[in-house]
Amino acid sequence: GDSVTQMEGPVTLSEEAFLTINCTYTATGYPSLFWYVQYPGEGLQLLLKATKADDKGSNKGFEATYRKETTSFHLEKGSVQVSDSAVYFCALRTGSGGGADGLTFGKGTHLIIQP
Amino acid sequence: GAVVSQHPSWVICKSGTSVKIECRSLDFQATTMFWYRQFPKQSLMLMATSNEGSKATYEQGVEKDKFLINHASLTLSTLTVTSAHPEDSSFYICSARDYFGTTGLVGRGEQFFGPGTRLTVL
Numbered sequence: 001g002d003s004v005t006q007m008e009g010p011v012t013l014s015e016e017a018f019l020t021i022n023c024t025y026t027a028t029g030y031p032s033l034f035w036y037v038q039y040p041g042e043g044l045q046l047l048l049k050a051t052k053a054d055d056k057g058s059n060k061g062f063e064a065t066y067r068k069e070t071t072s073f074h075l076e077k078g079s080v081q082v083s084d085s086a087v088y089f090c091a092l093r094t095g096s097g098g099g100a101d102g103l104t105f106g107k108g109t110h111l112i113i114q115p
Numbered sequence: 116g117a118v119v120s121q122h123p124s125w126v127i128c129k130s131g132t133s134v135k136i137e138c139r140s141l142d143f144q145a146t147t148m149f150w151y152r153q154f155p156k157q158s159l160m161l162m163a164t165s166n167e168g169s170k171a172t173y174e175q176g177v178e179k180d181k182f183l184i185n186h187a188s189l190t191l192s193t194l195t196v197t198s199a200h201p202e203d204s205s206f207y208i209c210s211a212r213d214y215f216g217t218t219g220l221v222g223r224g225e226q227f228f229g230p231g232t233r234l235t236v237l
Contacts, residue, residue, distance in 0.1 A: 004158070046226075089159070
């Protein structure tokens with residue numbers, strides 16, 4: 001079945017450091033790939049997505065490129081801020097729509113940014 | 116926009132009782148809602164897909180008679196945990212799919228998540 005593997009945390013960085021959170025996947029067909037972020041006490045929020053190979057999703061300074069050859073979707077940010085502290089989830093969806101498009105999630109990576 | 120609420124945010128109940136959790140899309144219509152379960156330090160696991168006006172589709176291994184789902188309107192889905200037992204204690208999260216793109220082009224077709232409900236069964 002489908003699965004998502006992401007690096008386990010917590011990941012602790014200093015403010016303005018470069019961030020990479022690795023994510024690899026196993027899926028049948030051609031999945032869409034997502035990064036969600038969960039801030040303390042809040043629900044998951046869609047951060048960015050990519051729907052086909054070589055697509056780059058970007059939002060709020062975060063980027064991730066859909067790499068089909070390495071089945072990866074690593075999340076990167078050039079300069080992190082304290083406000084980026086949260087749990088980040090990599091996810092995929094293989095359904096084409098209708099009811100068959102629930103998400104498969106990784107375990108989440110807790111990111112802690114220190115001033 | 117794209118706000119999904121859940122009620123209650125936490126609930127404690129006795130073993131053998133039933134608990135209902137509500138999931139509402141506050142500013143958009145959702146023909147499809149999803150229910151997930153999250154164990155501590157684990158990923159979210161899809162339990163079922165709830166379609167407005169029809170029966171829910173359950174993932175393999177999820178007991179449909181134990182986890183009753185009703186999606187009576189385009190903005191409300193409910194999950195009822197029947198005859199709850201301590202092993203049902205978990206964090207339950209719903210999401211609503213913005214099929215019509217009410218939240219904008221980026222959100223069209225994507226899922227927006229509620230804040231979750233912590234269920235503790237004694």
